[in-house]
Amino acid sequence: MTTMISDLDIPGSQSAPAIQSDWQAGRLAMQGDSYPENSYELFDQVIHWVRHFLANQQRPLHLELALVYLNTSSVKAMMDIFDLLEEAFETGREVSVTWHYDARNERIAELADEFREDCSYPFAIIPVSGES
Amino acid sequence: MKDHDEEALLAEVATLLDASEHTGHPLHCALQRLYRQHCDQRVQVERLISISDRYQLLAMEAQQVTQRRYERTLRRQRKLSRISDGYQALMRERNQALQQASTHDPLTELPNRRLIGERLEELVSERRRFSLALLDIDHFKLINDHHGHDIGDRLLVAITQELSATLRHYDLCGRWGGEEFLLLLADTDLQEAHAIVERLRQRLAAVTIHDADQSLSVTVSAGLSQHLHGEPHQTTLKRADEALLKAKRDGRDRSLSATR
Numbered sequence: 001m002t003t004m005i006s007d008l009d010i011p012g013s014q015s016a017p018a019i020q021s022d023w024q025a026g027r028l029a030m031q032g033d034s035y036p037e038n039s040y041e042l043f044d045q046v047i048h049w050v051r052h053f054l055a056n057q058q059r060p061l062h063l064e065l066a067l068v069y070l071n072t073s074s075v076k077a078m079m080d081i082f083d084l085l086e087e088a089f090e091t092g093r094e095v096s097v098t099w100h101y102d103a104r105n106e107r108i109a110e111l112a113d114e115f116r117e118d119c120s121y122p123f124a125i126i127p128v129s130g131e132s
Numbered sequence: 133m134k135d136h137d138e139e140a141l142l143a144e145v146a147t148l149l150d151a152s153e154h155t156g157h158p159l160h161c162a163l164q165r166l167y168r169q170h171c172d173q174r175v176q177v178e179r180l181i182s183i184s185d186r187y188q189l190l191a192m193e194a195q196q197v198t199q200r201r202y203e204r205t206l207r208r209q210r211k212l213s214r215i216s217d218g219y220q221a222l223m224r225e226r227n228q229a230l231q232q233a234s235t236h237d238p239l240t241e242l243p244n245r246r247l248i249g250e251r252l253e254e255l256v257s258e259r260r261r262f263s264l265a266l267l268d269i270d271h272f273k274l275i276n277d278h279h280g281h282d283i284g285d286r287l288l289v290a291i292t293q294e295l296s297a298t299l300r301h302y303d304l305c306g307r308w309g310g311e312e313f314l315l316l317l318a319d320t321d322l323q324e325a326h327a328i329v330e331r332l333r334q335r336l337a338a339v340t341i342h343d344a345d346q347s348l349s350v351t352v353s354a355g356l357s358q359h360l361h362g363e364p365h366q367t368t369l370k371r372a373d374e375a376l377l378k379a380k381r382d383g384r385d386r387s388l389s390a391t392r
Contacts, residue, residue: 075215114214
């Protein structure tokens with residue numbers, strides 16, 4: 001466990017998603033809108049965490065997403081993260097993504113589906129009814 | 133074929149050189165040297181070709197790697213743009229919905245007071261001539277009280293549809309309050325406005341909705357005013373409102389024009 005890095009617990013704001021990681025559980029979660037000013041700074045921490053987990057652990061990694069609006073740099077960061085998962089999956093690692101969206105906003109599901117296009121690992125897009 | 137000829141010739145020369153009867157012949161020594169030199173050169177050329185081939189292969193592989201990398205980058209870039217465009221479109225639609233919600237009445241989808249106010253200011257600043265008509269449904273409260281708000285709402289929507297169908301495309305009709313509508317008639321004087329409103333009132337009185345087996349229709353009172361050059365639009369509105377009040381007091385189901 002010497003390779004463990006500290007978990008992320010970033011509170012969300014109007015323009016930045018809330019982010020929580022759980023090294024022990026092999027879980028990373030993000031919720032909310034994402035158009036932060038310091039997009040690279042914010043997502044670099046997340047990408048670093050994912051990279052580190054995949055390099056140092058053999059346990060499964062699961063992403064739990066409830067992202068709504070993403071600006072371009074956030075879209076790029078998410079593509080990078082999904083690529084890291086794809087690379088790991090191709091070497092036999094167990095990785096998966098669940099993307100929750102408000103059932104009243106089908107457009108978010110369509111965009112999540114576009115992200116999923118190049119991913120061969122389990123990637124579920126699930127509607128959540130009511131207020132979320 | 134040429135290779136084959138060369139092999140045959142070399143084999144023939146080798147056999148001749150090896151034959152004991154030719155030993156000591158004046159040409160033997162020279163031919164042997166020539167033969168060896170040729171064989172050495174052949175080895176050199178083959179090595180050269182093989183090295184050259186390997187370089188070509190490397191260059192080609194490098195080019196293919198670059199090409200694949202380029203195609204991958206291009207694909208990623210396209211995917212990024214596509215998704216990003218999607219989010220932008222989403223944002224634009226949200227903005228449009230908000231814009232619509234902030235300027236229109238949700239029940240009748242008519243412009244609300246905010247939008248009408250903006251239009252009025254535009255007309256005043258453009259020094260355009262215009263008349264206003266405030267329309268009020270007579271005894272609307274009774275409909276709501278006796279038949280419920282659902283029926284009241286249905287009646288409002290039916291009246292709205294008739295209003296929109298009757299007006300000229302450059303007129304603006306907004307929901308001013310509960311059962312009050314404001315018509316903004318651009319480039320129209322009071323006399324013309326009065327004719328329009330009278331025609332409209334007749335058509336609105338013919339609008340009928342049904343509650344169970346009962347048919348419901350209403351009459352409409354109206355107050356009109358014409359914008360006077362230089363006055364703020366609030367003043368024009370106030371005069372239309374006063375004319376409407378007078379039409380109500382005089383017994384409803386009529387339109388009155390404000391005196392200048």
